[in-house]
Amino acid sequence: MRKQKLINALLYAVEHDRRIGRTKLLKFIFFVDLIYYNQRGTTLCGTTYIRMPKGPAEAAAFELTSESNAYFDVKAPTTKAYPGRRTSGGRSRSRSYEPYVYRPKVHADLSLFTPYEWVLLRTVLQWMKFQKADRISDVTHQFRLWKEFSDGEEIPLERFQLNPNELAYLEYCGLHADGFERTFCTGILPLSSEVAGALHPLKAERIATVEEILDHFIAAYPLPALEIFYDAYLAWDDAYRSTLRHNPLHAPTLAAGGCDALCFVSHVIATKMIPVAYKEEQLKEFCDTAERRFNIERDAIARDIPPSLPPDSDGEVSALVDMAMRISRDLACSESPAGRR
Incomplete structure (x- = not known):
């Protein structure tokens, strides 16, 4: 599944920025994974990262972006010799005079992504559109995960965990990876597996003991900043307490759903998408749908239904994804022509 998400994340980037070059494309995957790791404790797309001169590069993405394949037509840079300019060995110096050009052969399958994953892809891509490739590479050079390795060495994924100064720097650069959602997700996900x-x-x-942890989360919930999601969060909390008593096998799925919805809402608010990009009513509708879904799951758990979403909630889950996509389409339509490539 992760490889498929990697491929479709690359397709999404190429479809929405036809001028994107290889450096930006590789950094797009890196920053998506960096943010996701710090909020969820795992990467979204990549599995193996290599330290490269211009920043970390995901190995499979590096291969996919190097030449044409089943997903992209890739036009690699050509080089041009500049006569009269000699190197110490007497050879003409050459350099690239055009970037990589990508054309998708298939459409990105966005159904593979949850609402939060989808909006994260869009946020990182929009951020990169207004940055030069060299500037983006410079940002990656400020992290220990790049500084502490040499070119060609593999970067262990646990090194993606940023310290407070690095998180603050990422925020300063315009990307969001910190907040209550990070505390919540990095706590509840491993606890749920246990x-x-x-x-x-x-x-x-x-x-x-577990309910005491849940009580701490409620006490730390950021009001009024995330008040719009508070009722949905309490519905999730009720469902989680129910699963502790009836069937703890539900816990990982329930935790993942709660984290995704919380991260989605937090990301939208933290990156100030309201009211400039779209209406608050849309986000309220998303939160109401999430609350109904958590209530359905709570009732199903109490009836001791096997740990999967009840059939009558399929529409609610689809509604969450459809709503996130509709929100992002509205965001794209709201951009001025000068802000889009």
Whole structure:
């Protein structure tokens, strides 16, 4: 699945920025993964990153962007010799005079991405459109994950974890990776895997310990900044407490759904997409749909339905994805012609 997301993220970038070059394309994947890792503890697209002179590059993305394949037509740069300019060895110096050019052969399949993943792709791509490739490379050079390795060395994914200064620098540069959603997701996701793997039913002491953590999350919830999502969050909290008592196998799926919805709303608000890009009513509709979905899941868990989304909630899940895509389409339409390539 991750390889498919990588391919379709690249397709999405090429479809929405026909002038994007290879350096930006590789950095697009890197920044998506960097933000996602710091909020979710894993990468979205990449599995292997190599330290390169212009910044980290995902190995499979590097290969996919190097020559034509089943997904892209790739026109590689040509070089031109400049007569009269000699190197120390007596050879003519040459340099690239045109960038890589990409043309997609198939359309990006955005159904592979959750609402948050979809809006993250769009946010990073929009940020890059107004940056020069060299500037983007310079940003990557400020992180320890690049500084502490040599060209050609593999960068362990755990090095994607940024320290507070690096998170602040990323925010300063215009990308958002910090906030309550990071605290929540990096706490609840591993906890949910642990809960699901424990002997069932959970002991009362264990349930009390987990609920104490949930209480801390509620106390730390950022009001009034994320007030629009608060009812949905409380609905998620009710569903999660229910799964602790009825069937902890639901916990990882429920945690992933809560994280995605929270990250989506937090990202939209933190990057100030309202009211410039689209209406607050659209985001409110998204939150209401998420709240209904969590309530449906809570009721299903209480009835001890196997740990998958109940059939009558399929429409709600599709609505979340469709709504996120509609929001992003509205964002694209709202841009001035000068701001689009």
